[in-house]
Amino acid sequence: MKYSDKDIIKASKGKEILDKKITLCVTGSIAAYKSIDLARELIKHGAEVYPVMTEDSTKIINPSVLEWATGNPVVIELSGGVEHIALAKNSDLVLVAPATANTIAKFAYGVADTPVTLVLSVALGYGKPIVIVPAMHGPMYDNPILQEALNRIREKGVYIIEPRIEEEKAKFPEIEDIVLEIFKILYEKDYRGLKVLVTAGPTIEYIDPVRVITNMSSGKMGMYIALEALLRGGDVTLIMGKTYINIPRGIRVITVETTKDMYNTVLEELGREKYDLFISAGAPIDYTPTDKYESKLDSRKIREIEVKLTQTPKIIEEVRKRFKDLRVIAFKAEYNLSDDELINKAIKYANELNLDLVVANDVSRKNAGFRVDTNEVFIVDKKGLIKHVPLTHKREIAKTLLDIIGERLLSKLH
Known part of the structure; x- marks a missing residue:
């Protein structure tokens, strides 16, 4: 034996x-x-x-x-x-x-x-x-x-x-x-012939040339979505915020820093090429300092600063306004909500912005969300779909999401 x-x-x-x-x-x-x-x-x-x-x-x-x-x-x-x-x-x-x-x-x-x-x-x-x-x-x-x-x-x-x-x-x-x-x-090539645009990772907003505000997104979820679409034959472009994860070969990557950069890059790409899908898995920061310091603040001399924040442009809202026929899938991160609250907010978000799918998660839950390899999500749409994906690797979530897109949306695109 x-x-x-x-x-x-x-x-x-x-x-x-x-x-x-x-x-x-x-x-x-x-x-x-x-x-x-x-x-x-x-x-x-x-x-x-x-x-x-x-x-x-x-x-x-x-x-x-x-x-x-x-x-x-x-x-x-x-x-x-x-x-x-x-x-x-x-x-x-x-x-x-x-x-x-x-x-x-x-x-x-x-x-x-x-x-x-x-x-x-x-x-x-x-x-x-x-x-x-x-x-x-x-x-x-x-x-x-x-x-x-x-x-x-x-x-x-x-x-x-x-x-x-x-x-x-x-x-x-x-x-x-x-x-x-x-x-x-x-891999089965069910995305062959489709152009897919994905965003991933956090953006940063400068306080001074060396200090920034940001969030804890790693970009892994967006990367796995881009990889899954690539393996299934898609022509994939990934707009990636400030992160340090390795991107597999074969994915076209555009790196950005600020939310304004991501906003402009997404709109430029969608205006330049005819994309079939836009999957917004990025985590652009919602606020930026109103006034930015031109030189590095000397912390030995300045004991206290006040930073006034202004809202950054909303990428998904502008995409939906300009590209009405584009299939748009958005991620929505929430904090400390019950399942019902999370689902209801996601459905409301889908209806307000006329989104094809919304992937909602609660980043307060253990091993779910930022800077980990796993997540727990609910995938919903305006027509009554509620798909719960229990805690699993983000790679498996990407596969499930693209399966659902394939079942519900791709037949109308091919």
Whole structure:
């Protein structure tokens, strides 16, 4: 009996590729050791991973380690079970990571003499998605013959994840970037052809050149919404306030500071491009100092200051006024309300501004709202929808929200 903690970690980070079957092919690059962490990350997002290794790769990492990492037996040679046929036929995606110059060249020109190249040959014949992650010395990667081989397989619909070029080496990409590309390939593309504008994060208002007033928004909710829309095929632009979270590759990002900046940028974007959806998940601050100090206040000399605040422009109100046909989804943060009070305020807000959906949350509740990865929300509309999403990861809230948008709004947009 063999032990594996695969079932413990499976989908522990998300269900983006739940139960998707991924054949992970490992070749003889020194980066082969990274395939262990890559396999684990794929499993943590729900995948079932089946490893295949070339003989050269077994000299770098022991197959038993990859078997432990995936919870599945490693194919290192073929038997009468014709494993290459079964793996290619039953996989949702075949991933070669790392891929050596030797394996890439063989695949490009139809040589199938290793377990990996045999799996690739059959997978291409079945029309399965194939992802190649080259990793090698820089001069080998720049070799025009190898580049010709890469172009040849690109023309056949194979995905290439470009390496990081550092220290004259074509290095293995960040694991999170590989996983994100796999999400993009395997996700249902129900947002394909739609342009989506999302706001996220807090704004700041200056008291003097170094002191500001702001709020505690992290921008995570808006980021996860933008990512979900991107994975589902949307053309996404994210207008991001002052925050320090990492934004996944593929999302067009415009950074802003003040509420006025966010206000102007949103209106400029909506006026410049024809967007289908505007999802206002940002947290622009509602007030700004009426008078701002031009130089830094000397706290050793000035013991007390009075700051008079003036209301900042309301983004959603102006958007609805100017773009009457745009689908608008707004977030509304409240504090210390009962469920009924929260729902009623959200419905009233939707009716007052003619919003398509409102996502309401109470930031006083434990582990909900600002600077945490989780939230509890109510999604409502003017027609009687009341969807309660209990405390869960913001990534799951983004998925639920875009599902509801898809069900109730997208049929009118496609």
